[in-house]
Structures are given as C-alpha cells and as structure tokens.
Amino acid sequence: MARKFNDASSEDLSTTTLPVSGLPFTIQAWFRTHDHAAGKTIVSIGDIDATNDYWTVFVLTNGKLRFRTRSNGSGGNADTANTITDNVWHHAHAHFYASGSTEVILDGDSANKGTNSSQAYPVAADELRIGSRVTSGSRYYMDGEIAELAIWDSFVGARLGSKIFNPLLHQGTAGIPKFYAPLIRDEDQDRIGGILLAANNTPSVAPHPRVIFPAPPLYPAQNIVAAGAPHPYYYLAGAAA
Amino acid sequence: MASGDTLLVFTPLHNEPPAANYAQVDQRNAHSVLDFDASSDEEAVFGGVLPRNYAGGGLTVTLVWMASTANSGNVVWQAAIERHQDDIDDLNSDSFAALNGSGAVAAPSTSGETGYDTITFTDGADMDSLAAGESFRLKIRRDADDTSATDSMAGDAELLRVEVKET
Numbered sequence: 001m002a003r004k005f006n007d008a009s010s011e012d013l014s015t016t017t018l019p020v021s022g023l024p025f026t027i028q029a030w031f032r033t034h035d036h037a038a039g040k041t042i043v044s045i046g047d048i049d050a051t052n053d054y055w056t057v058f059v060l061t062n063g064k065l066r067f068r069t070r071s072n073g074s075g076g077n078a079d080t081a082n083t084i085t086d087n088v089w090h091h092a093h094a095h096f097y098a099s100g101s102t103e104v105i106l107d108g109d110s111a112n113k114g115t116n117s118s119q120a121y122p123v124a125a126d127e128l129r130i131g132s133r134v135t136s137g138s139r140y141y142m143d144g145e146i147a148e149l150a151i152w153d154s155f156v157g158a159r160l161g162s163k164i165f166n167p168l169l170h171q172g173t174a175g176i177p178k179f180y181a182p183l184i185r186d187e188d189q190d191r192i193g194g195i196l197l198a199a200n201n202t203p204s205v206a207p208h209p210r211v212i213f214p215a216p217p218l219y220p221a222q223n224i225v226a227a228g229a230p231h232p233y234y235y236l237a238g239a240a241a
Numbered sequence: 242m243a244s245g246d247t248l249l250v251f252t253p254l255h256n257e258p259p260a261a262n263y264a265q266v267d268q269r270n271a272h273s274v275l276d277f278d279a280s281s282d283e284e285a286v287f288g289g290v291l292p293r294n295y296a297g298g299g300l301t302v303t304l305v306w307m308a309s310t311a312n313s314g315n316v317v318w319q320a321a322i323e324r325h326q327d328d329i330d331d332l333n334s335d336s337f338a339a340l341n342g343s344g345a346v347a348a349p350s351t352s353g354e355t356g357y358d359t360i361t362f363t364d365g366a367d368m369d370s371l372a373a374g375e376s377f378r379l380k381i382r383r384d385a386d387d388t389s390a391t392d393s394m395a396g397d398a399e400l401l402r403v404e405v406k407e408t
Binding site for chain 2: 001184185187207208209210211212213214215216218
C-alpha cells in the first residue's frame with residue numbers, strides 16, 4: 001500500500017531532520033495524481049518560514065514534471081518535455097549537481113528531461129515534506145499517492161529500465177540512499193536513517209506501485225542422511241544442522 | 242529428496258510483478274505481504290531454479306495467506322510454471338503451462354490468521370516438464386473473477402509465503 005494524500009485536507013508527511021543539506025543529491029519517487037490541476041507536490045526541502053527558500057519536485061498544471069529551486073528568492077526551473085496522466089503511476093527522478101545545475105526526468109525518459117544550468121540550494125532549509133511544498137506561501141498539496149521515495153547525497157543515473165527496481169538497488173556514486181521511505185501503508189519512516197515522518201491531517205493508503213524489491217537469498221532444503229541415523233534429517237543450506 | 246521435502250520458499254520480497262494486474266506489496270503488523278484484489282484477477286511471479294535433488298515426484302505449492310478483512314467466504318488460488326530449458330525457451334515471451342487451481346478454499350476464521358492451501362502439479366507437462374537444475378518461474382494468481390471456481394471472499398487476500406515441495 002502507498003501513502004495517499006488529499007489536497008483538500010492539506011495532508012502531508014514531514015520531518016525537521018534533513019537527510020541532505022547540500023549538493024549534490026538525487027531524488028526518486030513514484031507518484032500518481034488524481035487531478036494535477038494547479039500543481040501537485042511530490043517532495044520538498046526548504047525553510048518553512050520563508051516564501052522562496054526551497055527545492056521541490058512537483059507536477060505542473062500542464063502535466064510536466066518540474067524541479068524547482070529557490071534560494072533566498074532566486075532560482076530556476078527544470079521541466080520535462082513529457083507529461084503525466086492522472087490515475088497512472090509515474091516515476092520521478094531529479095538531480096541537483098554539485099555544479100549547481102539540475103535535471104528532472106519523468107518515467108526514465110532521459111530524451112525528454114528538463115535541465116537548468118544554474119540553480120542554488122536553499123540557505124535556511126529546516127524541513128522535508130512529502131506531499132507539499134516547504135514554504136510559508138502556497139503549499140501545492142498532493143492529490144494522489146506517493147511511494148518509494150529515496151534521496152541520495154550523490155549522483156544516481158536514471159535509466160529507462162531501472163525505474164521498476166527498488167531504490168536500494170540503485171547505487172549512487174556515494175552508495176545507497178541516505179533516505180528511503182517506501183511509504184508502505186502507514187509506515188512513515190526512513191528505513192536508512194530511521195527518520196520518523198509526522199503524518200499531518202491523516203493521509204490514507206492506496207495500492208502500491210509495481211516495484212521489485214531486494215530479495216532475500218533462496219535456500220533450497222537439502223536431504224542429509226547422517227551416518228547411523230535412523231531417519232534423514234533436513235536443514236536449510238547455510239544453517240546449523 | 243523424498244516426498245514431502247521442502248524444495249524452495251518464496252516470500253513477498255521475491256515477487257517480480259508482471260507489467261499489469263500485479264498483486265501489490267503491503268504490510269500487516271510489519272509482515273510483508275502481497276495483496277490480491279477481490280474483484281479482478283491479480284498475479285505474482287517468483288523466479289528460481291528447481292533444486293537438483295528433485296526426484297520427479299511432482300510438486301506441491303503451499304500458499305500461506307490471510308484475509309485482509311474477511312472471516313468468511315472462499316478464495317480461489319491458481320498457479321502455473323514456466324520452464325526455461327537450455328537453448329530452447331525464448332524468454333522474450335511468456336510460456337507458462339496451464340494454470341492449476343486450489344479450488345474454492347475457505348478464508349481463515351479470523352482476519353489475520355493464516356491459512357495453508359495447496360496446489361499440486363504432476364511431474365511432466367503439468368509442470369511444463371521442468372527438470373531438476375532448470376530455471377523457472379512460478380505464477381500465483383487469485384482467480385477473483387470466478388473463472389475456475391467461485392471466489393466469494395470479500396477484501397484482499399494477503400499472500401505471506403509460498404512453499405514448493407516434492408509431492
């Protein structure tokens with residue numbers, strides 16, 4: 001089950017413990033909007049008390065995915081050329097390079113990615129929110145579902161065939177994600193750093209997107225006959241007999 | 242390997258979901274499960290290698306599952322095997338053998354309690370002629386639209402474990 005947000009009720013998840021505080025970073029998430037009119041936010045980090053000191057990934061009214069940054073009022077946008085469809089799961093991927101440039105990719109389609117050559121990181125970020133923008137202004141709450149949110153403090157490549165895989169299977173240049181919240185049912189927690197997310201205004205749940213998870217190893221049982229034993233005994237390979 | 246011996250165990254994390262109509266991952270009291278819808282067929286797919294000590298006795302697939310909310314009604318489970326034979330089977334398309342079914346099996350008496358229900362395969366074509374040491378996929382489906390039997394249980398069926406043993 002994924003987390004479901006109702007914009008009319010201002011539902012989101014939040015924490016004041018930030019998994020990243022600078023550049024570079026990469027975010028990935030699955031999302032499904034019910035109605036993307038007026039813009040719907042997937043994730044944002046910024047200063048909750050400022051109007052323009054944040055970064056955010058959200059869906060525009062025209063259906064494109066936007067990675068927007070504002071640093072003390074200045075910044076820019078990177079918009080995809082491809083668009084989303086309401087009530088369909090989509091995959092968001094965004095980089096903020098150490099150089100200050102940004103990229104945003106929808107559904108692994110790098111050919112239609114959005115870029116911006118000069119952005120800046122928020123100067124006084126103090127919150128992360130899932131499903132709304134971190135700002136004292138308009139919050140652009142999500143109307144839909146979000147799942148499998150991950151944030152790396154490094155660059156992670158976006159490949160068309162890789163988006164089905166759980167973020168833990170995507171290695172950034174600095175390794176696994178710094179933050180990973182699968183958002184299965186009401187488990188509002190980062191499984192890497194243990195950051196607990198506060199659920200604001202009771203978001204609900206909805207069916208999860210299609211994802212392949214890291215699987216435990218398969219242990220076929222083996223029939224071992226001990227010398228002199230009256231019956232065979234069995235153990236799982238790798239365990240003590 | 243003797244009759245009744247466990248060959249493989251799959252958990253929800255082993256699922257490689259199909260492109261459409263897939264069972265969704267969920268949690269119940271921190272147990273990872275796969276939710277199968279009550280109104281339309283959904284599937285989970287598990288990949289493995291049939292252990293080399295399989296002795297040709299056929300396979301029994303045991304499904305361990307819970308009712309999400311119900312404590313009455315019946316669920317119909319189905320399973321099918323797809324063999325990956327050396328230099329023969331082209332995996333660019335699916336080639337599952339015919340589905341075998343559990344028939345209509347009763348929901349556990351309390352939501353949250355586990356039920357154990359089986360689906361059997363005889364050795365040979367019934368299990369796509371899968372042989373020991375060969376790669377394969379196992380598809381699990383909830384026949385929610387009553388194709389093979391009447392599935393009457395309301396709410397999701399939550400799959401917890403899949404055991405494959407020698408019959």
